[in-house]
Amino acid sequence: MKVRFVLPAAFAVLAGFATQANAGPVMDKIKAEDSLVCLVNTNSPGFSVPDSQGVYQGFNTDFCRMTAAAILGDAKKADIRGIGFSDSMKTIVAEGADMASRSITRTGTRDANPGMRFVVTTYYDGQGFMIPKKLGVNHASELNGATVCAEEGSTTLLNIADWFGDRNIEYRVENIADKSARLQAFFAGKCDVLASDRTALSSDRLLADNPGDFAILPEVISNEPLTLLSRPDDAFETAIYWAFQVMLNAEAMGVTSENIDGIMADLANQPKGVQRLFGQDSAAGEMAQQIGLPADWSYQIIKQVGNYGEVYDRHLGPNTSFDMARTATANALSQDGGLLYPDPIR
Amino acid sequence: MRVLRSQIFWQVAAVGLLIWLGYILAQNIEANLAKSNIVLSFDFLSAQAGFDISESLLSVSATSSYGAVILAGVINTLVLAVCCIVGATIIGVMMGIMRSGGHYLGERIAGLYIEITRNLPKLLILLALYLAMVTTLPVVRESWSVFGLIEISNRAVYFPIVEQGFGLWWLWAMIAVWPIAICVLGKVARRIQDKTGIRYPVIWPVTMCVLILIAGPAMIGLIDYQISWPVLKGFDFAGGGRISVQFVVLVLALSIYHGGQVAELVRGAIASVPVGQFEAAKASGLSFAQMTRLVILPQAIRAAVPSMGNQYLNITKNTSIALAVGYSDLVSVMTTSINQTFRPIELMTVSMCVYLGICLIVSWLVNIYNARVIAVRA
Numbered sequence: 001m002k003v004r005f006v007l008p009a010a011f012a013v014l015a016g017f018a019t020q021a022n023a024g025p026v027m028d029k030i031k032a033e034d035s036l037v038c039l040v041n042t043n044s045p046g047f048s049v050p051d052s053q054g055v056y057q058g059f060n061t062d063f064c065r066m067t068a069a070a071i072l073g074d075a076k077k078a079d080i081r082g083i084g085f086s087d088s089m090k091t092i093v094a095e096g097a098d099m100a101s102r103s104i105t106r107t108g109t110r111d112a113n114p115g116m117r118f119v120v121t122t123y124y125d126g127q128g129f130m131i132p133k134k135l136g137v138n139h140a141s142e143l144n145g146a147t148v149c150a151e152e153g154s155t156t157l158l159n160i161a162d163w164f165g166d167r168n169i170e171y172r173v174e175n176i177a178d179k180s181a182r183l184q185a186f187f188a189g190k191c192d193v194l195a196s197d198r199t200a201l202s203s204d205r206l207l208a209d210n211p212g213d214f215a216i217l218p219e220v221i222s223n224e225p226l227t228l229l230s231r232p233d234d235a236f237e238t239a240i241y242w243a244f245q246v247m248l249n250a251e252a253m254g255v256t257s258e259n260i261d262g263i264m265a266d267l268a269n270q271p272k273g274v275q276r277l278f279g280q281d282s283a284a285g286e287m288a289q290q291i292g293l294p295a296d297w298s299y300q301i302i303k304q305v306g307n308y309g310e311v312y313d314r315h316l317g318p319n320t321s322f323d324m325a326r327t328a329t330a331n332a333l334s335q336d337g338g339l340l341y342p343d344p345i346r
Numbered sequence: 347m348r349v350l351r352s353q354i355f356w357q358v359a360a361v362g363l364l365i366w367l368g369y370i371l372a373q374n375i376e377a378n379l380a381k382s383n384i385v386l387s388f389d390f391l392s393a394q395a396g397f398d399i400s401e402s403l404l405s406v407s408a409t410s411s412y413g414a415v416i417l418a419g420v421i422n423t424l425v426l427a428v429c430c431i432v433g434a435t436i437i438g439v440m441m442g443i444m445r446s447g448g449h450y451l452g453e454r455i456a457g458l459y460i461e462i463t464r465n466l467p468k469l470l471i472l473l474a475l476y477l478a479m480v481t482t483l484p485v486v487r488e489s490w491s492v493f494g495l496i497e498i499s500n501r502a503v504y505f506p507i508v509e510q511g512f513g514l515w516w517l518w519a520m521i522a523v524w525p526i527a528i529c530v531l532g533k534v535a536r537r538i539q540d541k542t543g544i545r546y547p548v549i550w551p552v553t554m555c556v557l558i559l560i561a562g563p564a565m566i567g568l569i570d571y572q573i574s575w576p577v578l579k580g581f582d583f584a585g586g587g588r589i590s591v592q593f594v595v596l597v598l599a600l601s602i603y604h605g606g607q608v609a610e611l612v613r614g615a616i617a618s619v620p621v622g623q624f625e626a627a628k629a630s631g632l633s634f635a636q637m638t639r640l641v642i643l644p645q646a647i648r649a650a651v652p653s654m655g656n657q658y659l660n661i662t663k664n665t666s667i668a669l670a671v672g673y674s675d676l677v678s679v680m681t682t683s684i685n686q687t688f689r690p691i692e693l694m695t696v697s698m699c700v701y702l703g704i705c706l707i708v709s710w711l712v713n714i715y716n717a718r719v720i721a722v723r724a
Contacts, residue, residue: 035368085685096382146581147501149672155399159684161408172582173398174592175682176672185672189485190500191593192581 024235026098027292030071035079039091039100046315047103053305059315061309063101063122063228063244066305070243071236072115073294075304092116092229099230099240100317103197105155106227118227119240124330124339126220127159128198131207132324133215135192147172147190155205155222160195163221183207197224203322238291246284246298248342249277250307252333257306264299275346278302283346294316298345307341308333375691390687391416397682399674401590412683422701426596426675427662427704433601434661435654438608445609445636446616456609463606469667472599474485476671479595486582496574500591502575505586513571517560524556587695592671604661611657615650616642650718655712659705676700 009201030036040048040060060081068085083091088100093115103125106118128149131137140163148171150156157175165169174191176182183185186194187208194201198216205211221316226246230237231311253274255263260278263270267279276283284298294300305311312331316324332338358514370594379386393415398408402418404427445456463471483500484490491499497504508514533546539545563569576586619642627637669678684690 090688144580145584158408158686161397165408171398174399174400174672175674175678176592176670177678177681178473178670181473181476181480181671185480188480188500190480230647 004325009205012063022232024292025072025252026231026233027235030098030236031292034072036064036068036072036099037079037081037097037164038067039081039083039088039097039102039202040064041102042296043293044103044200046199046320048080048082048101050082056082057121057315059311060101060312061105061304062315064099066247066301067099067240069300069304070246070293070297071239073300075295075300085292089113089116089229092231094237095231097229097231097261098236101228103226105231107223114232115172117230117232117237119224119230119237121227122244123199125197125199125224125226125240126160127156127195127224128201128220129217130186130194130196130201130214131192131217132189140217140221141167141169143160143169144169145172145191147174147191149174149176149186149295150195151175151179151182152178156195156197159222171286199316199322199324201285206321235291239293242291242343242345243297243301244308245343245345246277246301247305247308248340249273249345250298250302251309252335253277255302255307257303260299260302265341273345288343359414360597367525379691385628386692387689388692389438390689393687395683396686399679401593401670401674412687415679416676416683416696419674419676422637422674423662423665423668423676423700424704426593426668426673427664428599429597430600430661430665431658433579433597434604434608435607437601439612441605441609442612442616445613460606460609463603463648464610466603468599468603469670471603472595472671472724475599476592476595479591483591486579487670487704489578489583501582502590503594504583504586504588506575509572509574511570511572516563516569517571518646520556520560525553527556527641574699590673592668592673595671596665597666600661600664604657604664607660608654610659611650611653612646615646615648619645651712651719655709655716658708658712662704662708663701 010089038061039055040058042050044058044060046055046111047060051057058160061078064078066078067077069075081097083100083102085102085104088097088102088104089110091097092100098118101122103123104118105125106121110116111118120211129140129143136144143164148327149159150160157173158172162170174185176185181206183194185191195202196204198220201216205214205216208214228240230240250260253271255274255277264278265276267275278284280288280295285295288291288295288297306314309326312326313319317326326338328337330339332340334341392411394408394562395410395412395415396408397415399406399415399418399422401422404414404418405423406414408416441456441459444452445460447453481501483498486501489504492498497505497656505695508517528549531552535546557632564571574585574587576583576588578584621639623645624637627641665675666677668675669681672678677696680693684693687693
């Protein structure tokens, strides 16, 4: 009887040592299970919301699919799960998921945690203020004495306290947990200002009876680099990082999911950069070998998910109800004055 | 003797099992925390919290410690619980009496109220009431003024207050004297009534005296009450006192919700009073109000007290829905703190201990009261 319990335990201990000795335990696990567990927001329009089939769709979920396409060759092999904010990081640390694409801000103290790694920033956001236009306020510095509505339990509360405190501006906060109660309180004038990430504000604004009555103030009071989070594993982190660079490079070179098949059929006549990005006997192929990815990983990412611009336009761009401008913002490519800088693949 | 011994065996076994389960739980938590690189510690309680809360009787700000902010949350929870308990008791007793009063319309109205409140979730009542208040009441700049004294808006109710100083002390002293005088003189009046049969009024004369003592010195210039009036300034009223709309909504919603349950308890308790008591009271010529107050309620209370205690505990725990509408109660403060500190186990332990403490105190008070009403019967 006893042996029955002892033996599996011994194997478990041995296996533990074995995987720790290996360079990429997370990568190995993902390949062995042929599936990648990726955490997203449960309900965040534009970023991740379940569709009518219950499958999560949105900007954030596409980076889960990008990683699955790069490592497993099939974007559908991403096991996308919705989870609350504070639980997401705990789940990664407790090894309950492989990565998170959940609008998580990379901060110093969070990155200091040895149980998780911030890999690459997919969206540069910042906290801002929305006000009813009839208040006649043009700058956040005019808000002395105002009542601010904010989400319960988020870093929003701390950023507001810091920003108003630093400027000696008095304010009153109402941290309302229920989203509809919070928005209704703001639209009905119970609070003068709504504070949140600017992306969230622009999607909340659409919920007003008359969105034109509300404006977002120019001040950005915090830096929110929304960053992909993974379990610590060199090979896995490298795969995520460079999969994202493939999406940026593809956009810079004008390669999309639509035209990639045509480009691949005629690869020899393409610019050198495109050849390096997709040719299996060039830079991309060499990287695949070293990291341990399928030889056609870069092709699969663009074919199945698309380049960064496609993903942005699909979920947040002018053809969506969010209509969030990308030109002249931090989320444009570096060649267009933004912060997204495609690292060279060579 | 044999039966007793086996009983002892089972009790010891049960206690042993509990201790063993507790040990397993503690060890499990410890092992899993160690595995996730987490160490239990309450040091963060003295660290700076860095966030503001919506309202507080203490002066806390973003520079206060987590401990101070959590204490402010506890006090907010207590204030809310006390107001809801008073509200639910008043509504519940009135509705319970109406429900069993024998008046057709009264019984139907109370019955309808009880059925509606007992069959709706409290969070729904709260959110519906909140949205209704927020959208119907005017914004601060167009607030409704009640005789120029009170300003009502969808943000808060603003009213004048007496500022710190001798005037405030005098006012508090008079407010404290009022119930004491009523109790003492009430006893005297009862003794006189027992002796002579003449009932002297107590409540009205005492109230008048207290009012004269409050207003008189101010009229002849002895005391200057420094009154601070709410004045619209910029985005909000400055000066005066304020009660937030979310607090009013919470008290209303929880009082209405639990009032229905209290009403059913009161109805049951009144039904437990023997019919002969009603008939005897009517036969002695008492009016309905006198019968209810002097004969029926004193007997009904005995039957109602234990289950009322239960209701009070429920009300106390149900104040935790406050975070949905932005009232900074214990749970609201705890949730924010967990997100900043990532110390869910410590913070939930603190909150559970606080709720347990509050509930034990409430049930202790109810037990004392229960022992008293039972002693009166014996």
